[in-house]
Amino acid sequence: AQSVTQLGSHVSVSEGALVLLRCNYSSSVPPYLFWYVQYPNQGLQLLLKYTSAATLVKGINGFEAEFKKSETSFHLTKPSAHMSDAAEYFCAVSPPFQGAQKLVFGQGTRLTINP
Amino acid sequence: KAGVTQTPRYLIKTRGQQVTLSCSPISGHRSVSWYQQTPGQGLQFLFEYFSETQRNKGNFPGRFSGRQFSNSRSEMNVSTLELGDSALYLCASSDPQGTQETQYFGPGTRLLVL
Numbered sequence: 297a298q299s300v301t302q303l304g305s306h307v308s309v310s311e312g313a314l315v316l317l318r319c320n321y322s323s324s325v326p327p328y329l330f331w332y333v334q335y336p337n338q339g340l341q342l343l344l345k346y347t348s349a350a351t352l353v354k355g356i357n358g359f360e361a362e363f364k365k366s367e368t369s370f371h372l373t374k375p376s377a378h379m380s381d382a383a384e385y386f387c388a389v390s391p392p393f394q395g396a397q398k399l400v401f402g403q404g405t406r407l408t409i410n411p
Numbered sequence: 412k413a414g415v416t417q418t419p420r421y422l423i424k425t426r427g428q429q430v431t432l433s434c435s436p437i438s439g440h441r442s443v444s445w446y447q448q449t450p451g452q453g454l455q456f457l458f459e460y461f462s463e464t465q466r467n468k469g470n471f472p473g474r475f476s477g478r479q480f481s482n483s484r485s486e487m488n489v490s491t492l493e494l495g496d497s498a499l500y501l502c503a504s505s506d507p508q509g510t511q512e513t514q515y516f517g518p519g520t521r522l523l524v525l
Contacts (some may be wrong), residue, residue, distance in 0.1 A: 337518075339517050342513055368477060398444065
């Protein structure tokens, strides 16, 4: 069975500082990996996804993530935080099989940006 | 293209009642998945429909059911509501051409069971 662990349910950074949100996965086969963001009272918006192509994935809003198989990690980073980045972030994993439209999510990390 | 739409956005029910939620996927998308989001359990997969057939199912009791119509619109039904069913129910659509395509989420239906 696949699982996702997000280290830190709350992360607080200053505006302009580096954002690092941690995600580790457990899977018997190399999975597909995703980061989603959720703003208050909204659904989930895809930030980026890894599907076994380049290990460094660039997403929207200046975010990127690096797939490290040896560490079973897929951490999300952004060089300089903006106030608008305040939201909840979810890492998710999916088996790389056709028809496997099923995401397993981590518990989420709430990101707070301090002015 | 219009995004995924869900109706209603908010719903209040009492224990024992049943509820039906609706999801309209992005035009052309044939797969619709449903997720439950609660503070305690987080985001959990309920089920996925593709071409009117349930293709994947999560670990939820039989009170939770769904269906998909020929136009890919989907409904989920929860019977005999319990207090613990209070949650945000999210629908996502995708168009699986290969092994895994991006799931696009709707705004959700927030259900409160009293």
